[in-house]
Amino acid sequence: MTDRKRDAVVRLETMRLPLRLVSYVAGGLLTLTVAALGCSNDSLPATTQPPASVPPSPPPPVPTVPTTTISGTVFDHTADGRRPAAGVTLVVLSENLYTTATSDSAGRYSASASGTSSFVSIAPAVTQPYMSPCPSGTAWFSINPNRTFDVDIVSTSLLSSAGAPASYPTSNKWGVWVSGTITEMTADGPRPVAGALVTLGPPGEVFHTTTLSDTTGHYLLCTSPPGSGTDQTMPLSVTKDGYVPASFSVLGGWDGEFNGGFAVQLRRSN
Numbered sequence: 001m002t003d004r005k006r007d008a009v010v011r012l013e014t015m016r017l018p019l020r021l022v023s024y025v026a027g028g029l030l031t032l033t034v035a036a037l038g039c040s041n042d043s044l045p046a047t048t049q050p051p052a053s054v055p056p057s058p059p060p061p062v063p064t065v066p067t068t069t070i071s072g073t074v075f076d077h078t079a080d081g082r083r084p085a086a087g088v089t090l091v092v093l094s095e096n097l098y099t100t101a102t103s104d105s106a107g108r109y110s111a112s113a114s115g116t117s118s119f120v121s122i123a124p125a126v127t128q129p130y131m132s133p134c135p136s137g138t139a140w141f142s143i144n145p146n147r148t149f150d151v152d153i154v155s156t157s158l159l160s161s162a163g164a165p166a167s168y169p170t171s172n173k174w175g176v177w178v179s180g181t182i183t184e185m186t187a188d189g190p191r192p193v194a195g196a197l198v199t200l201g202p203p204g205e206v207f208h209t210t211t212l213s214d215t216t217g218h219y220l221l222c223t224s225p226p227g228s229g230t231d232q233t234m235p236l237s238v239t240k241d242g243y244v245p246a247s248f249s250v251l252g253g254w255d256g257e258f259n260g261g262f263a264v265q266l267r268r269s270n
Helices: 001-015
Strands: 019-024 030-034 067-078 081-084 089-094 096-100 108-114 121-125 136-137 151-155 176-185 189-192 197-200 209-212 218-222 235-240 248-252 264-266
Touching: 089 108, 096 108, 108 121, 121 151, 136 189, 176 235, 197 218, 209 218, 235 264, 248 264
Parallel strands: 067 151, 176 264
Antiparallel strands: 019 030, 067 081, 067 108, 089 096, 089 121, 121 136, 176 189, 176 218, 197 209, 197 235, 235 248
């Protein structure tokens, strides 16, 4: 073996690479091919198995609200007295439960209320041409075995003109109310504003009461649910088209008898 061939062999052995003899060619030159073990071309590509799908956990069961039945008669208070009112849709609010009911031809209604609720309030739906300035219900529903609640309503047309008639129970049976007058200032002095919408309680909350001021500007509202709000400050808001809305806080259970009531003066928006 010549020195040149010996050197080539030594160099290849030093590299510690596997060798494969291909052939001898004329002139004594050795042709070799080197195959490197572990090259990516000689290995099978690795495959990644997708994780096994895990079915989602079932949602927790929705707790059921135990209910009880309340009933009563809807009475419309008119200038001629009180009479049963048929076909009036009512909203019944209790803890964790909102239901509706419609009075039958005799004015009777029946509805579900939460059996664990401490309160219940019943009033006409906002779609009805009636209001209950003093809604029916109680703030002690869970401890009161009585489940009969008559609902006293007044038409919006009567409220905005002559106001609630004398037959309407404005004391709310619990004496928690707010009253006053709505006026605007004119060149001739204060003038009553009729038909202003007066809301006691946060308008965005489910528990609030509404009424309309009469032709003398007078209004009266009881709290919802009935019996709540004694000696508590509550928001009172007044709105009417063409006027800037007004709002302030009042103390429940006091009609301002020592200062003439909670007077609200509106100003025109144009």
